[in-house]
């Protein structure tokens with residue numbers, strides 16, 4: 001079994017994927033049809049794909065994202081997109097995911113959705129995901145940086161209220177320039193005091209200052225992206241010393257123009273320096289990728305070994321916001337499966353084919 005085959009088969013954990021950004025083009029068309037909406041961009045019914053965001057044009061990406069979000073109109077729609085997400089998780093062997101949802105954008109546009117309808121749909125989807133696919137999901141409620149108050153207060157309120165309904169953390173997303181972290185300090189302080197975790201996006205559209213602000217003003221426990229830490233040696237030292245997990249999304253970074261190609265991506269430098277990295281897919285159909293594909297790309301472009309891949313998977317499992325006992329069970333299960341897959345490698349090593357098969 002070669003390394004890529006093993007990547008396909010191994011159990012995975014994903015920490016950074018957006019529910020609205022994970023809606024497949026087929027499901028988007030289905031949502032438009034059942035809600036009597038005209039798709040916001042032309043899609044070929046035979047083989048629908050989203051138009052790729054223009055590199056460097058974050059607002060173009062936001063418009064695409066909002067069009068998909070706009071097609072989700074009812075509790076049943078939420079249940080459907082969660083169920084479809086879980087089907088995809090199962091196909092990729094992603095056994096556990098912390099999924100970012102941005103509920104305020106659904107309320108803000110006044111589509112007639114109530115907060116209760118949103119959580120009912122999410123929870124119905126989550127229940128069916130577990131029953132039908134054995135896939136575990138938790139929610140991260142995301143504050144959209146660019147929207148005015150009450151976006152932050154509202155999101156923190158519902159995140160706190162829905163802790164018994166799968167919400168594990170408060171997030172922060174969108175344009176870092178238009179919404180500096182300090183503006184959201186009160187919401188994060190309140191959420192953390194109520195027992196939620198803190199996982200803002202930072203160091204994607206913004207530089208190191210934005211990551212420092214996420215750490216100091218928001219008490220970030222993991223950083224969404226964070227790759228632009230590479231621009232600040234002091235920050236790298238800080239992140240390494242505290243082993244703060246970075247949720248890296250390779251294809252997303254290229255699609256949005258952070259780096260022109262993977263050859264320019266700081267991943268291999270961050271990895272060699274010993275930072276705590278995880279691999280994720282962000283908004284997979286929008287960037288035409290999958291979590292599996294992200295691992296394959298990392299192996300092909302950066303020469304990662306099977307050991308590196310195992311470390312990345314276990315990094316993600318260890319960085320989940322599950323309670324300690326549940327986390328331990330998840331980590332142990334994954335370790336056992338990885339060990340079983342590794343045994344296959346040992347046989348090949350004995351046959352002297354390691355170099356060919358596993359680099």
Ligand SMILES: [Zn+2]
Pocket residue numbers: 016018173201224282
């Ligand atoms: Zn993201």
